[in-house]
Amino acid sequence: MGLEAYIKDSGFLTTQLNAIIAWARKSSVWPMPMGISCCAIEMMAAGDPKYDIARFGSEVMRFTPRQCDLMIVAGTVTYKMAPVVRKIYDQMPEPKWVIAMGACTSSGGMYRSYSVVQGIDQFLPVDIYLAGCPPRPENLLYALMKIQDKIGKTKASQFHNIPAGDQSISLPELNVIRNN
Amino acid sequence: MNHIEFIPRKLKEKFPSVDFEASDYKGELTIKFDKKFIVDVCRFLQSDSELEFKLCPDITAIDWAVRKNRFTVVYNIFSLKNNFRLRLKCDVDESDCSINSVVSVWQSANWQERETFDMYGINFKNHPDLRRMYMPEEFEYHPLRKDFPLMGIPDSMPLPKK
Numbered sequence: 001m002g003l004e005a006y007i008k009d010s011g012f013l014t015t016q017l018n019a020i021i022a023w024a025r026k027s028s029v030w031p032m033p034m035g036i037s038c039c040a041i042e043m044m045a046a047g048d049p050k051y052d053i054a055r056f057g058s059e060v061m062r063f064t065p066r067q068c069d070l071m072i073v074a075g076t077v078t079y080k081m082a083p084v085v086r087k088i089y090d091q092m093p094e095p096k097w098v099i100a101m102g103a104c105t106s107s108g109g110m111y112r113s114y115s116v117v118q119g120i121d122q123f124l125p126v127d128i129y130l131a132g133c134p135p136r137p138e139n140l141l142y143a144l145m146k147i148q149d150k151i152g153k154t155k156a157s158q159f160h161n162i163p164a165g166d167q168s169i170s171l172p173e174l175n176v177i178r179n180n
Numbered sequence: 181m182n183h184i185e186f187i188p189r190k191l192k193e194k195f196p197s198v199d200f201e202a203s204d205y206k207g208e209l210t211i212k213f214d215k216k217f218i219v220d221v222c223r224f225l226q227s228d229s230e231l232e233f234k235l236c237p238d239i240t241a242i243d244w245a246v247r248k249n250r251f252t253v254v255y256n257i258f259s260l261k262n263n264f265r266l267r268l269k270c271d272v273d274e275s276d277c278s279i280n281s282v283v284s285v286w287q288s289a290n291w292q293e294r295e296t297f298d299m300y301g302i303n304f305k306n307h308p309d310l311r312r313m314y315m316p317e318e319f320e321y322h323p324l325r326k327d328f329p330l331m332g333i334p335d336s337m338p339l340p341k342k
Binding site for chain 2: 080082087108113
């Protein structure tokens, strides 16, 4: 299994750089746990020993966006929260992926209301829409495996010309209470 | 002591000129009166040694949409001494959409009056810090008014660009 078999054999293996970079990327997807409401509880459950998200190399939930590859938006996003989510997304380094976890983030869910964004794809590029209210941890792991499949198909050359400090991204004004 | 009879009687003795309208529904006492007297009545209820309504757990409002006095501001107050809840109601008309603040009586009224202002657009006069509670500061509408559409006003709250 795995690379050890090759090493025992000859110590060399022949592959493409694209393939090995994609393999490394997909095997250590570090999530940004954007836990906003009840879906976050299931996201935490996915990290516990029973479901064990570490089996997929994603146990390092980073609470700083600078170290993340994958944003798991877990919970109801209101209009007041949307600029905050977007700002954190913009702070994540490229390449980055997004899971819209649960019905609220995918479509507004049961909150058909003036205050809830009816689907975060109105302001974020979403890779996986994860059904459920809230989705079970198995479901989140399934979404993570789908993301891994997607990352496995990428080529490093797709990302190489993204400048380090991307000037085209303009950070939105942070629109929260100013003096509280 | 029967609070349901005792409290209105005591209020009428203290404020003979005010017209109190007391009603009892399954042991819940509601007293309705003119909004001019809200601070005086509240201060009396809070400080009187026999009543001691020291807690103000909730302030909210009702939008009657088509009625002449469009709004009713509702105060739920609680007496720890008597273990008794009392509901105060004051009508507010849309033409003069304001009522005096009771923050000077109960500190907890501060955020509850801000919430009522945010949701119904009722101005609480002499409130120390009447900002919106939930909605963004630059939002122009009051969502719990009956004429506010369920899905909101398009483009009233901008989303970040994709």
